[in-house]
Amino acid sequence: MKLLDTLYYKILLIRKFEELLFSLFEKGKLSGTTHTYIGQEATGVSLIENLGPNDIVISNHRCHGHYLSKTGDVVGLLSEILGKKNGVCKGRGGSQHLYSKGFYSNGVQGNMFPVSAGIALAEKWKNSSNLTVIFIGDGTLGEGIIYETLNMISLYKIPILIVVENNQYAQSTPIKDNFAGKIIDRLAGFSIRVEENETTDAEFLYHRYKKLIKSIKLLNEPRIDIIHNERLGPHSKGDDERSSEILNKIKEKDPITVLKKKIDLITQEKIEKEISILLSKALDKVNKMENSFNLY
Amino acid sequence: MRYLESLNLALDQIMSDNQNAVIIGEDIKDPYGGAFKVTKGLSSKYGHRVISSPISESSIVGLGIGLSLNGFKPIVEIMFGDFITLCADQIINGASKFPWMYGSNFDLPMIIRTPMGGRRGYGPTHSQTLESLFFNIPNIKIISPSIFHDPGQILKDTFYKMKELNLFIENKISYPNEIILKEQVDDYNISIINNNTEFVTLSLVFDRQTRPDIVLLTYGGMSNICFEVARDLFIEEEIIIEIIIPSLVKPVPFSDFHESIISCGKLVIVEEGISICGWGSMITSNLNDELFDSLKAKPVIVGSKEFPIASSRKLEDKILPQKSDIKKAILKIL
Numbered sequence: 043m044k045l046l047d048t049l050y051y052k053i054l055l056i057r058k059f060e061e062l063l064f065s066l067f068e069k070g071k072l073s074g075t076t077h078t079y080i081g082q083e084a085t086g087v088s089l090i091e092n093l094g095p096n097d098i099v100i101s102n103h104r105c106h107g108h109y110l111s112k113t114g115d116v117v118g119l120l121s122e123i124l125g126k127k128n129g130v131c132k133g134r135g136g137s138q139h140l141y142s143k144g145f146y147s148n149g150v151q152g153n154m155f156p157v158s159a160g161i162a163l164a165e166k167w168k169n170s171s172n173l174t175v176i177f178i179g180d181g182t183l184g185e186g187i188i189y190e191t192l193n194m195i196s197l198y199k200i201p202i203l204i205v206v207e208n209n210q211y212a213q214s215t216p217i218k219d220n221f222a223g224k225i226i227d228r229l230a231g232f233s234i235r236v237e238e239n240e241t242t243d244a245e246f247l248y249h250r251y252k253k254l255i256k257s258i259k260l261l262n263e264p265r266i267d268i269i270h271n272e273r274l275g276p277h278s279k280g281d282d283e284r285s286s287e288i289l290n291k292i293k294e295k296d297p298i299t300v301l302k303k304k305i306d307l308i309t310q311e312k313i314e315k316e317i318s319i320l321l322s323k324a325l326d327k328v329n330k331m332e333n334s335f336n337l338y
Numbered sequence: 339m340r341y342l343e344s345l346n347l348a349l350d351q352i353m354s355d356n357q358n359a360v361i362i363g364e365d366i367k368d369p370y371g372g373a374f375k376v377t378k379g380l381s382s383k384y385g386h387r388v389i390s391s392p393i394s395e396s397s398i399v400g401l402g403i404g405l406s407l408n409g410f411k412p413i414v415e416i417m418f419g420d421f422i423t424l425c426a427d428q429i430i431n432g433a434s435k436f437p438w439m440y441g442s443n444f445d446l447p448m449i450i451r452t453p454m455g456g457r458r459g460y461g462p463t464h465s466q467t468l469e470s471l472f473f474n475i476p477n478i479k480i481i482s483p484s485i486f487h488d489p490g491q492i493l494k495d496t497f498y499k500m501k502e503l504n505l506f507i508e509n510k511i512s513y514p515n516e517i518i519l520k521e522q523v524d525d526y527n528i529s530i531i532n533n534n535t536e537f538v539t540l541s542l543v544f545d546r547q548t549r550p551d552i553v554l555l556t557y558g559g560m561s562n563i564c565f566e567v568a569r570d571l572f573i574e575e576e577i578i579i580e581i582i583i584p585s586l587v588k589p590v591p592f593s594d595f596h597e598s599i600i601s602c603g604k605l606v607i608v609e610e611g612i613s614i615c616g617w618g619s620m621i622t623s624n625l626n627d628e629l630f631d632s633l634k635a636k637p638v639i640v641g642s643k644e645f646p647i648a649s650s651r652k653l654e655d656k657i658l659p660q661k662s663d664i665k666k667a668i669l670k671i672l
């Protein structure tokens with residue numbers, strides 16, 4: 043597949059996967075919670091598209107997009123979220139607590155931050171060329187452990203890529219009520235190189251991350267990358283207080299809308315069809331899974 | 339050999355025998371060698387594998403977890419056990435959960451070493467015995483050697499057996515004490531009474547032929563105090579006491595002292611932490627039917643009173659369990 047087609051495919055897969063989750067919620071077939079990546083997919087997809095199988099991705103509560111980008115494991119994730127014993131974490135972790143080789147997520151804000159530093163430090167000590175990437179949200183910058191860890195990452199020159207996904211909100215609270223100063227100014231205080239961009243353009247991000255990752259691997263040093271964007275969906279489910287006016291504005295920056303302008307219609311339709319078939323087959327398969335648990 | 343030296347030598351050996359062993363802690367590098375000197379000499383020998391960290395308890399535990407997930411065997415030192423509160427999230431929502439909640443069978447080998455305990459006038463935030471905070475967290479082992487164990491050997495056992503997070507609790511006031519490596523001390527026989535459990539449980543008795551009047555179950559820094567009580571009561575009142583000292587605090591190695599309780603029927607449990615919802619409560623509420631039915635009296639738990647620990651040594655003594663409290667408890671159920 044051509045690059046743009048691949049990016050479109052991966053973003054659309056996440057979007058349709060998560061829309062499917064919402065519809066399952068509505069039908070009462072899904073319990074618990076879920077935090078969708080809707081509107082923000084370009085960041086994770088274009089970054090992870092640049093990673094190799096041995097690179098490591100560490101995520102947070104909003105992890106489905108990162109997980110699918112890293113593993114492509116639709117059935118494993120869907121069955122996990124649907125509470126099946128054949129889920130990728132045997133139904134124990136659910137939406138926010140995912141693991142697969144080279145992928146970890148946890149539902150406690152900031153909890154994985156020092157853990158990712160340890161994982162990256164181990165890679166450094168092993169002289170490997172594997173990159174560790176950690177995603178955190180803007181709201182998570184309220185946790186003190188972030189600053190403890192940034193200090194150590196800088197002191198010990200731990201090669202890690204820290205991606206701050208600033209979607210302007212922490213749950214219900216807009217960033218202006220949560221965050222004093224500017225993110226970039228605050229993070230600049232650790233002698234770690236930091237850059238910021240406001241974009242949902244997957245093509246641009248892909249080429250940017252290609253360069254950035256090359257540079258990190260070459261210099262063996264930490265980097266912080268801030269992406270400003272906005273989530274299109276609710277924080278979790280049905281908990282969005284923003285007006286439709288605001289949401290319509292955000293829709294103009296929908297990464298899917300942005301990409302569609304660059305891909306011909308026939309290809310778009312082909313990809314859409316492919317994903318629709320893939321997801322309905324996956325759902326069928328998951329629905330048929332036998333589901334009795336043994337506690338061990 | 340002193341308790342401190344035994345631990346220091348064990349760490350040295352672990353580091354020299356295992357290239358994947360790492361020590362992380364605050365102020366642990368030479369020439370200082372740690373607030374209690376347990377790591378003295380190690381940074382000079384093992385270079386980057388001994389990380390003297392910023393004052394970031396939570397983050398160094400997290401760093402250790404990440405290293406463990408990625409092939410290393412970290413030993414994290416928390417300078418005072420009281421500061422384990424700062425690591426609670428990493429321990430409870432991280433290390434203790436990862437292998438299970440990820441539905442995976444990878445190991446998470448890691449040790450957090452920390453000194454607990456009072457009797458030095460360090461005051462409310464530097465004297466506590468807080469391991470009980472983790473008693474009802476699954477997938478954590480808590481280990482604590484006394485001066486009757488070989489603490490360095492217990493640390494090595496912990497390191498070589500570990501598959502999950504281990505809290506290794508050292509007793510502050512034991513550091514300068516000579517450890518008892520003999521099989522006999524003051525006419526008391528010391529023997530290992532393990533019953534398929536991984537960590538050494540000791541039994542101290544005056545003579546093995548006579549059935550004891552009381553089983554005194556204790557661990558860590560209370561062990562020497564219990565020993566003094568047993569000796570005094572034998573001389574003063576001819577009361578025969580068997581002292582049982584597990585090095586494994588959680589999960590409680592019930593099978594190790596099963597026989598002793600069955601044959602004696604009278605149990606006093608002594609711990610330095612607050613006695614409400616502590617080790618004694620965990621043991622007495624989890625006795626199996628056979629053990630419970632064998633009891634001839636309600637077990638008594640001796641521990642700290644429900645106060646913060648005062649700085650004044652005199653006031654501290656009123657809060658921490660004393661020899662007199664243990665004696666009183668024994669005489670009560672005799």
Ligand SMILES: Cc1ncc(C[n+]2csc(CCOP(=O)(O)OP(=O)(O)O)c2C)c(N)n1
Binds near residue numbers: 077151181213277
């Ligand atoms: C320690 C902790 N506190 C609170 C929460 C509840 N919570 C879940 S997501 C969230 C908002 C996080 O905001 P941000 O980091 O900006 O990520 P976003 O949800 O916007 O992707 C909160 C408060 C949590 N999971 N963990």
Ligand SMILES: [Mg+2]
Binds near residue numbers: 179208213
């Ligand atoms: Mg946010």
